[in-house]
Amino acid sequence: MTDYKPTERTRIRRRPERGSYDRDLVYRIIDEALLCHVAFVLDGEPHVLPTTVTRIANDIYIHGSNKNGLLTALAQGATASIAITHTDGVVVGRSGFGCSLEYRSVVAFGTATLVPPEDKERIMNEVLQDIIPGFGGRRLKPSELATTQILKFPLDEVSAKVRNHGNSDVQGDYELDLWAGVIPLSIVAGEPVSDQKLKTGIPVPEYAQTYHR
Template identity: 45%
Template structure:
């Protein structure tokens, strides 16, 4: 089966012992559409694993295609070499949407969307599958870029380790809305509410090595993570 043959198999994931949301369970969500949208909007995941009793948590970029999350890097990477051996891994992605300011210090919080994924990674070895995964990484970060740049050559593809992690055991957790204060605190004369946060770009900076005055592509000028999600295909 090639990467292009894989498609979403479940609309809702079954909660497992590891993914069951126990603290404030009403914030838990096992719907694949919710999970996929969070993964598609995020840019960085944190990969947790244990080697010889020593835990590691490594931030890295990623890409999603259908039912799999993909990570990649140098064959010399300790993380990738360790995960290639079939050890258990935990991957998290978090999007911070706002600071929740309550009337009491105790009830201050944050609005967020997060995904926790458990499983065992598999080494992607087929050349075309690796090429497809590398395209997914690029398009995840900035859609439209792959069609304009030079594609990786065979040596570059073969010199890159690509791992796939199935989206079979995962859950999302989401907080939205205003602060929730104790009833007795609602009369305290202090401002309360939400300070929204959003990842935004600033003006693009041209590479000084450009040999001519080149227009900035529309996919760069109109870039936003929300637009990335809205244009993402399953």
């Protein structure tokens, strides 16, 4: 598959050497994420919606209740800017100017379309498997699907940006007797906590014990 083409909106001007339009990199950043932030303007006011995200092929999907006003506005065609971010480390510099974060991020611009009713169950199952690989819950009921809206955004206008080069201090500061380095950060799953209402004799499934992003 070809890489994304920069547009007037997605051309990275600041620190372009950290920018990328590599489709595989964009997909990897999105696939590791549990959530995205969707920004858009509604009635002249800016809004941002933090929400779960799943990529299927070259589209990303967000979902929620039919009563979710922001999702409904997006479904009616508001242009959205979507950000997905991973913080990979805290860069401790020899001065505040040398402090930073290591990160991988994606920004996409797009307009949503509503997933039609006949595709909702398939998409929701893929969303569930994306968030909880191996999930084995009961099938979604038609009534549950009916109260859920799913929005699809094509990944057409997309950029990625990555900072992963460690310290970058002001020249003279390297002579200072101060520690500098990177404190790595990552998402680490804890020990699963069973529901208090769990029927007796149900073990924690393998997928919950080995959960990771």
